[in-house]
Amino acid sequence: MKVLAIETSTYSGSIAVSEDDEILGEFYFNMGPSHSEKLVPSIEWLLSGLDIGKSELDGIAVSLGPGSFTALRVGISTAKGMAFSLGIPVAGASSLELLAMNLPFAGYPLCSVMDAKKGELFAARFRSEDGRIERVTEDMIVSPPELKDIIKEKTIFIGEGALLYKDFMEDNQVSRENVLVCPPYLNYPRASSLAQSGVRSLRAGNADDVVALAPRYLRKSDAELTSKGKNYDRIGHN
Helix, strand or coil, rough: CCEEECCCCCCCCEEEECCCCCCEEEEEEEECCCCCHHHHHHHHHHHCCCCCHHHCCCEEEEEECCCCCCHHHHHHHHHHHHHHHCCEEEEEEEEHHHHHHHCCCCCCCCEEEEEEEEEEEEEEEEEEEEEEEEEECCEEECCCHHHHHHHHCEEEEHHHHHHHHHHHHHHHCCHHEEEECCCCCHHHCCCHHHHHHHHHHCCCCCCEEECHHHHHHCCCCCHHHHHHHCCCCCCCCC
């Protein structure tokens, strides 16, 4: 099974192609908010370099967020367009879960953290069991103090949000030793992890409805907040 993965939950996106359990190729780009200009040419380039035609793809995996509103829309729209035109299934995945997949053999609980702007964070807790990432909480939007109150034990924080609020977490925990922060090169969701997740989901028959596929923002866009008032769910309710 050949699966194309599209990960655009942050300004640092990536694409990858997996054939069953093997990653055939991956391309990472840190290009700011220009996904709309670069994504499709990058997919064309990667497939051409791997000598794979679009008709050979069996499915598409795409990151659903949470993350950047604009970047997620570009990635999901591209995935939906390709899935429709090729007549192949698509499987979505949480960007926070993809972050946790960077540490499959972690010896401590994991907390994936992404900057949600406005002084808030997207977060979710996970644990590693024999190389498998298992979810402990749903994706949620929290303030740094709220996240501090949730964490009660030594925890590995992964994601660019972890670097952003590293000093706050260390200064407000009972012990700095309870806060382990990943180095920068591990702090972005990877399309290779998404590709493997997509292969597993599609093999199990867990494809998403292409028509209904949409980003998981966890809160309203700025335009919606302006027109309807600030009304979004917090602490894991979405």
